[in-house]
Amino acid sequence: MSTTAWLEQLHDNGYRITSARRVVVDTVHASTRALTPIEVYDKARKKYHALGLVTVYRTLEKLEELHLIQRVHQAAGCQAFVSACHGHQHLLLCQNCGQIVFFEGDDVEPLIKSVAKKTGYEIKEHWLQLFGLCADCRSN
Protein backbone atom coordinates (compact mmCIF):
# COMPACT_ATOMS: atom_id res chain seq x y z
CA MET A 1 0.00 0.00 0.00
CA SER A 2 1.50 3.29 -1.12
CA THR A 3 1.58 6.62 0.70
CA THR A 4 -0.85 7.88 -1.91
CA ALA A 5 -3.28 5.18 -0.87
CA TRP A 6 -2.90 6.24 2.77
CA LEU A 7 -3.67 9.83 1.82
CA GLU A 8 -6.69 8.66 -0.16
CA GLN A 9 -7.92 6.75 2.87
CA LEU A 10 -7.61 9.89 4.95
CA HIS A 11 -9.42 11.91 2.33
CA ASP A 12 -12.18 9.33 1.87
CA ASN A 13 -12.83 9.50 5.57
CA GLY A 14 -13.38 13.22 5.49
CA TYR A 15 -9.93 14.34 6.55
CA ARG A 16 -8.05 17.01 4.62
CA ILE A 17 -4.71 16.41 2.98
CA THR A 18 -2.17 18.84 4.38
CA SER A 19 1.60 19.24 4.17
CA ALA A 20 1.88 18.17 7.78
CA ARG A 21 -0.06 14.97 7.21
CA ARG A 22 1.81 14.19 4.02
CA VAL A 23 5.16 14.32 5.77
CA VAL A 24 3.99 12.25 8.75
CA VAL A 25 2.54 9.63 6.41
CA ASP A 26 5.77 9.53 4.38
CA THR A 27 7.87 9.10 7.49
CA VAL A 28 5.90 6.28 9.10
CA HIS A 29 5.30 4.53 5.79
CA ALA A 30 9.00 4.49 4.95
CA SER A 31 10.12 2.95 8.24
CA THR A 32 10.59 -0.77 8.86
CA ARG A 33 11.06 0.03 12.54
CA ALA A 34 8.45 1.19 15.01
CA LEU A 35 8.67 4.92 15.62
CA THR A 36 7.54 6.90 18.65
CA PRO A 37 5.75 10.23 18.17
CA ILE A 38 8.95 12.15 18.92
CA GLU A 39 10.96 10.04 16.51
CA VAL A 40 8.38 10.70 13.80
CA TYR A 41 8.52 14.39 14.70
CA ASP A 42 12.32 14.55 14.47
CA LYS A 43 12.51 12.68 11.18
CA ALA A 44 9.57 14.45 9.57
CA ARG A 45 10.77 17.90 10.56
CA LYS A 46 13.83 17.48 8.37
CA LYS A 47 11.48 17.57 5.40
CA TYR A 48 8.95 20.04 6.77
CA HIS A 49 10.39 22.32 9.37
CA ALA A 50 7.15 23.98 10.49
CA LEU A 51 5.66 20.69 11.71
CA GLY A 52 4.40 20.63 15.29
CA LEU A 53 4.57 17.67 17.65
CA VAL A 54 0.88 17.97 18.41
CA THR A 55 0.07 17.42 14.76
CA VAL A 56 2.16 14.27 14.78
CA TYR A 57 0.10 12.94 17.69
CA ARG A 58 -3.13 13.87 15.95
CA THR A 59 -2.12 12.34 12.64
CA LEU A 60 -0.93 9.09 14.22
CA GLU A 61 -4.26 8.89 16.02
CA LYS A 62 -6.11 9.06 12.71
CA LEU A 63 -3.85 6.57 10.98
CA GLU A 64 -4.38 4.14 13.83
CA GLU A 65 -8.13 4.68 13.68
CA LEU A 66 -8.03 3.78 9.96
CA HIS A 67 -5.87 0.71 10.75
CA LEU A 68 -3.04 2.00 8.58
CA ILE A 69 -0.61 1.82 11.48
CA GLN A 70 -0.53 -0.19 14.68
CA ARG A 71 0.94 0.28 18.11
CA VAL A 72 3.93 -1.88 19.02
CA HIS A 73 4.25 -3.07 22.60
CA GLN A 74 7.74 -3.62 23.96
CA ALA A 75 9.44 -4.00 27.31
CA ALA A 76 10.90 -0.53 26.80
CA GLY A 77 7.50 1.05 26.20
CA CYS A 78 4.34 0.98 24.18
CA GLN A 79 4.29 4.31 22.37
CA ALA A 80 5.76 3.26 19.03
CA PHE A 81 3.89 2.65 15.79
CA VAL A 82 4.52 0.74 12.56
CA SER A 83 2.83 0.57 9.23
CA ALA A 84 0.08 -2.07 9.42
CA CYS A 85 -1.70 -2.06 6.13
CA HIS A 86 -1.74 -5.80 5.46
CA GLY A 87 -4.73 -6.59 7.65
CA HIS A 88 -4.43 -8.72 10.76
CA GLN A 89 -0.88 -9.89 11.06
CA HIS A 90 1.51 -10.71 13.83
CA LEU A 91 4.80 -9.02 14.54
CA LEU A 92 8.32 -10.30 14.83
CA LEU A 93 10.76 -7.75 16.22
CA CYS A 94 14.53 -7.72 16.17
CA GLN A 95 15.68 -6.93 19.69
CA ASN A 96 18.91 -5.48 18.33
CA CYS A 97 18.07 -3.27 15.35
CA GLY A 98 14.34 -2.89 15.82
CA GLN A 99 13.52 -4.21 12.35
CA ILE A 100 9.96 -5.53 12.13
CA VAL A 101 8.66 -8.42 10.05
CA PHE A 102 5.02 -9.40 9.71
CA PHE A 103 3.80 -12.96 9.57
CA GLU A 104 0.48 -14.73 9.28
CA GLY A 105 -0.71 -16.60 12.34
CA ASP A 106 -3.04 -19.21 10.91
CA ASP A 107 -1.57 -21.79 13.24
CA VAL A 108 -2.93 -19.91 16.23
CA GLU A 109 -6.54 -20.88 15.50
CA PRO A 110 -6.41 -24.41 16.95
CA LEU A 111 -4.76 -23.07 20.10
CA ILE A 112 -7.49 -20.47 20.47
CA LYS A 113 -10.23 -23.07 20.04
CA SER A 114 -8.63 -25.32 22.62
CA VAL A 115 -8.25 -22.51 25.15
CA ALA A 116 -11.86 -21.42 24.56
CA LYS A 117 -13.04 -24.93 25.28
CA LYS A 118 -10.97 -25.34 28.43
CA THR A 119 -11.79 -21.97 29.94
CA GLY A 120 -15.36 -21.33 28.83
CA TYR A 121 -14.32 -17.96 27.41
CA GLU A 122 -15.61 -16.68 24.10
CA ILE A 123 -12.42 -15.43 22.50
CA LYS A 124 -12.76 -12.26 20.45
CA GLU A 125 -9.23 -11.08 19.79
CA HIS A 126 -5.69 -12.31 20.00
CA TRP A 127 -2.37 -10.76 20.06
CA LEU A 128 0.94 -12.38 19.27
CA GLN A 129 4.40 -10.86 19.16
CA LEU A 130 7.71 -12.61 18.76
CA PHE A 131 11.07 -11.15 19.70
CA GLY A 132 14.49 -12.21 18.53
CA LEU A 133 17.47 -11.42 16.34
CA CYS A 134 17.21 -10.87 12.60
CA ALA A 135 19.59 -12.61 10.20
CA ASP A 136 21.79 -9.51 9.89
CA CYS A 137 22.13 -8.95 13.60
CA ARG A 138 22.87 -12.64 14.18
CA SER A 139 25.85 -12.62 11.85
CA ASN A 140 27.36 -9.31 12.98
Add this chain to the structure above:
Amino acid sequence: MSTTAWLEQLHDNGYRITSARRVVVDTVHASTRALTPIEVYDKARKKYHALGLVTVYRTLEKLEELHLIQRVHQAAGCQAFVSACHGHQHLLLCQNCGQIVFFEGDDVEPLIKSVAKKTGYEIKEHWLQLFGLCADCRSN
Protein backbone atom coordinates in the same frame (compact mmCIF):
# COMPACT_ATOMS: atom_id res chain seq x y z
CA MET B 1 2.56 -19.21 45.61
CA SER B 2 1.60 -17.47 48.85
CA THR B 3 2.21 -13.89 49.90
CA THR B 4 4.69 -15.26 52.43
CA ALA B 5 6.65 -16.77 49.58
CA TRP B 6 6.66 -13.42 47.79
CA LEU B 7 7.98 -11.72 50.89
CA GLU B 8 10.64 -14.41 51.23
CA GLN B 9 11.66 -13.79 47.63
CA LEU B 10 12.04 -10.11 48.38
CA HIS B 11 14.04 -10.86 51.51
CA ASP B 12 16.27 -13.40 49.77
CA ASN B 13 17.15 -10.78 47.24
CA GLY B 14 18.31 -8.36 49.88
CA TYR B 15 15.17 -6.29 50.18
CA ARG B 16 13.68 -5.50 53.57
CA ILE B 17 10.20 -6.53 54.61
CA THR B 18 8.21 -3.44 55.53
CA SER B 19 4.57 -2.73 56.30
CA ALA B 20 4.27 -0.86 53.02
CA ARG B 21 5.60 -3.79 51.03
CA ARG B 22 3.45 -6.28 52.89
CA VAL B 23 0.29 -4.44 52.02
CA VAL B 24 1.24 -3.93 48.37
CA VAL B 25 2.08 -7.62 48.06
CA ASP B 26 -1.22 -8.61 49.69
CA THR B 27 -3.20 -6.39 47.38
CA VAL B 28 -1.66 -7.52 44.11
CA HIS B 29 -1.55 -11.14 45.16
CA ALA B 30 -5.24 -11.18 46.04
CA SER B 31 -6.45 -9.76 42.74
CA THR B 32 -7.53 -11.81 39.73
CA ARG B 33 -7.64 -8.58 37.73
CA ALA B 34 -4.75 -6.46 36.58
CA LEU B 35 -4.28 -3.41 38.78
CA THR B 36 -2.67 -0.09 37.93
CA PRO B 37 -0.35 1.59 40.45
CA ILE B 38 -3.14 3.96 41.52
CA GLU B 39 -5.60 1.11 41.93
CA VAL B 40 -3.10 -0.74 44.09
CA TYR B 41 -2.53 2.46 46.06
CA ASP B 42 -6.26 3.02 46.65
CA LYS B 43 -6.94 -0.57 47.68
CA ALA B 44 -3.83 -0.95 49.81
CA ARG B 45 -4.35 2.32 51.63
CA LYS B 46 -7.55 0.98 53.14
CA LYS B 47 -5.38 -1.42 55.11
CA TYR B 48 -2.39 0.85 55.67
CA HIS B 49 -3.28 4.48 55.56
CA ALA B 50 0.25 5.90 55.63
CA LEU B 51 1.20 4.24 52.34
CA GLY B 52 2.63 6.52 49.67
CA LEU B 53 2.07 6.17 45.93
CA VAL B 54 5.79 6.33 45.29
CA THR B 55 6.29 3.26 47.41
CA VAL B 56 3.69 1.42 45.35
CA TYR B 57 5.65 2.22 42.19
CA ARG B 58 8.89 1.11 43.79
CA THR B 59 7.45 -2.11 45.15
CA LEU B 60 5.80 -3.05 41.85
CA GLU B 61 9.15 -2.45 40.16
CA LYS B 62 10.82 -4.96 42.46
CA LEU B 63 8.07 -7.54 42.14
CA GLU B 64 8.33 -7.30 38.37
CA GLU B 65 12.09 -7.63 38.53
CA LEU B 66 11.64 -10.85 40.53
CA HIS B 67 9.04 -12.07 38.01
CA LEU B 68 6.37 -12.26 40.69
CA ILE B 69 4.09 -9.96 38.74
CA GLN B 70 3.84 -9.09 35.08
CA ARG B 71 2.66 -6.10 33.11
CA VAL B 72 -0.59 -6.49 31.20
CA HIS B 73 -0.90 -4.76 27.85
CA GLN B 74 -4.34 -3.61 26.76
CA ALA B 75 -5.87 -1.24 24.26
CA ALA B 76 -6.77 1.03 27.15
CA GLY B 77 -3.20 1.17 28.45
CA CYS B 78 -0.22 -0.82 29.60
CA GLN B 79 0.29 0.22 33.22
CA ALA B 80 -1.52 -2.63 34.96
CA PHE B 81 0.05 -5.62 36.67
CA VAL B 82 -1.08 -9.13 37.67
CA SER B 83 0.39 -11.85 39.75
CA ALA B 84 2.65 -14.00 37.55
CA CYS B 85 4.17 -16.59 39.76
CA HIS B 86 3.50 -19.69 37.68
CA GLY B 87 6.42 -19.26 35.33
CA HIS B 88 5.97 -18.50 31.66
CA GLN B 89 2.28 -18.48 30.93
CA HIS B 90 -0.03 -16.69 28.58
CA LEU B 91 -2.91 -14.46 29.50
CA LEU B 92 -6.58 -14.58 28.67
CA LEU B 93 -8.48 -11.44 29.65
CA CYS B 94 -12.19 -10.84 29.98
CA GLN B 95 -12.96 -7.62 28.14
CA ASN B 96 -15.97 -7.05 30.35
CA CYS B 97 -14.97 -7.76 33.96
CA GLY B 98 -11.20 -7.76 33.62
CA GLN B 99 -10.83 -11.25 35.08
CA ILE B 100 -7.58 -12.89 34.03
CA VAL B 101 -6.91 -16.58 33.40
CA PHE B 102 -3.51 -18.08 32.68
CA PHE B 103 -2.92 -20.84 30.19
CA GLU B 104 0.03 -22.83 28.93
CA GLY B 105 1.07 -22.17 25.37
CA ASP B 106 2.81 -25.39 24.38
CA ASP B 107 1.10 -25.29 21.02
CA VAL B 108 2.96 -22.11 20.14
CA GLU B 109 6.29 -23.88 19.72
CA PRO B 110 5.69 -25.29 16.24
CA LEU B 111 4.51 -21.89 15.03
CA ILE B 112 7.66 -20.29 16.42
CA LYS B 113 9.89 -22.85 14.72
CA SER B 114 8.13 -22.32 11.41
CA VAL B 115 8.41 -18.54 11.62
CA ALA B 116 12.08 -18.80 12.56
CA LYS B 117 12.74 -20.93 9.52
CA LYS B 118 10.87 -18.64 7.13
CA THR B 119 12.35 -15.38 8.39
CA GLY B 120 15.88 -16.30 9.39
CA TYR B 121 15.29 -14.82 12.84
CA GLU B 122 16.53 -16.47 15.99
CA ILE B 123 13.48 -16.20 18.22
CA LYS B 124 14.19 -15.49 21.87
CA GLU B 125 10.86 -14.54 23.39
CA HIS B 126 7.20 -14.66 22.62
CA TRP B 127 4.19 -12.99 23.86
CA LEU B 128 0.60 -14.11 23.54
CA GLN B 129 -2.54 -12.55 24.92
CA LEU B 130 -6.12 -13.50 24.22
CA PHE B 131 -9.12 -11.27 24.81
CA GLY B 132 -12.74 -12.28 25.15
CA LEU B 133 -15.65 -12.79 27.48
CA CYS B 134 -15.57 -15.09 30.49
CA ALA B 135 -18.36 -17.58 31.14
CA ASP B 136 -20.02 -15.31 33.72
CA CYS B 137 -20.02 -12.26 31.51
CA ARG B 138 -21.33 -14.25 28.57
CA SER B 139 -24.41 -15.43 30.44
CA ASN B 140 -25.27 -12.08 32.06
Add this chain to the structure above:
DNA sequence: CAATTATTGAAAATGATTTTCAATAACAAA
Protein backbone atom coordinates in the same frame (compact mmCIF):
# COMPACT_ATOMS: atom_id res chain seq x y z
C1' DC C 1 -12.49 32.82 -6.44
C1' DA C 2 -14.95 33.12 -2.10
C1' DA C 3 -16.91 31.10 2.00
C1' DT C 4 -16.87 27.65 5.15
C1' DT C 5 -14.73 24.92 8.31
C1' DA C 6 -11.03 21.51 9.44
C1' DT C 7 -6.38 21.91 10.67
C1' DT C 8 -2.43 24.08 12.38
C1' DG C 9 1.38 25.19 15.96
C1' DA C 10 2.29 27.34 20.41
C1' DA C 11 1.36 27.49 25.00
C1' DA C 12 -0.92 25.84 28.88
C1' DA C 13 -2.93 22.05 31.28
C1' DT C 14 -3.00 17.45 32.63
C1' DG C 15 -1.50 12.89 34.09
C1' DA C 16 1.83 9.45 34.95
C1' DT C 17 6.20 8.42 36.61
C1' DT C 18 10.78 9.54 38.64
C1' DT C 19 13.97 11.98 41.46
C1' DT C 20 15.45 14.27 45.60
C1' DC C 21 15.88 14.44 50.43
C1' DA C 22 15.65 14.31 55.34
C1' DA C 23 13.30 11.33 58.72
C1' DT C 24 12.41 6.68 59.98
C1' DA C 25 12.39 1.76 60.43
C1' DA C 26 14.46 -2.91 59.38
C1' DC C 27 17.81 -5.95 60.43
C1' DA C 28 22.57 -7.90 61.36
C1' DA C 29 25.90 -8.09 64.71
C1' DA C 30 27.31 -7.60 69.24
Add this chain to the structure above:
DNA sequence: TTTGTTATTGAAAATCATTTTCAATAATTG
Protein backbone atom coordinates in the same frame (compact mmCIF):
# COMPACT_ATOMS: atom_id res chain seq x y z
C1' DT D 1 18.04 -7.12 73.89
C1' DT D 2 20.39 -2.93 72.20
C1' DT D 3 22.95 -0.60 68.81
C1' DG D 4 24.74 1.02 64.38
C1' DT D 5 24.36 0.83 59.70
C1' DT D 6 21.84 1.49 55.84
C1' DA D 7 17.66 0.55 53.01
C1' DT D 8 13.22 2.43 52.85
C1' DT D 9 9.82 5.77 53.52
C1' DG D 10 6.43 9.67 52.12
C1' DA D 11 6.13 14.44 50.55
C1' DA D 12 7.34 17.67 47.36
C1' DA D 13 9.51 18.89 43.24
C1' DA D 14 11.01 17.64 38.76
C1' DT D 15 10.41 15.34 34.53
C1' DC D 16 8.27 13.33 30.57
C1' DA D 17 4.43 12.12 27.58
C1' DT D 18 0.09 13.40 26.06
C1' DT D 19 -4.09 16.37 25.63
C1' DT D 20 -6.59 20.60 25.52
C1' DT D 21 -7.31 25.33 24.29
C1' DC D 22 -7.26 28.94 21.03
C1' DA D 23 -6.65 32.26 17.47
C1' DA D 24 -4.50 32.17 12.87
C1' DT D 25 -4.21 29.73 8.61
C1' DA D 26 -5.01 26.71 4.77
C1' DA D 27 -7.81 22.99 2.33
C1' DT D 28 -11.87 22.05 0.10
C1' DT D 29 -16.58 22.81 -1.88
C1' DG D 30 -19.54 25.20 -4.66
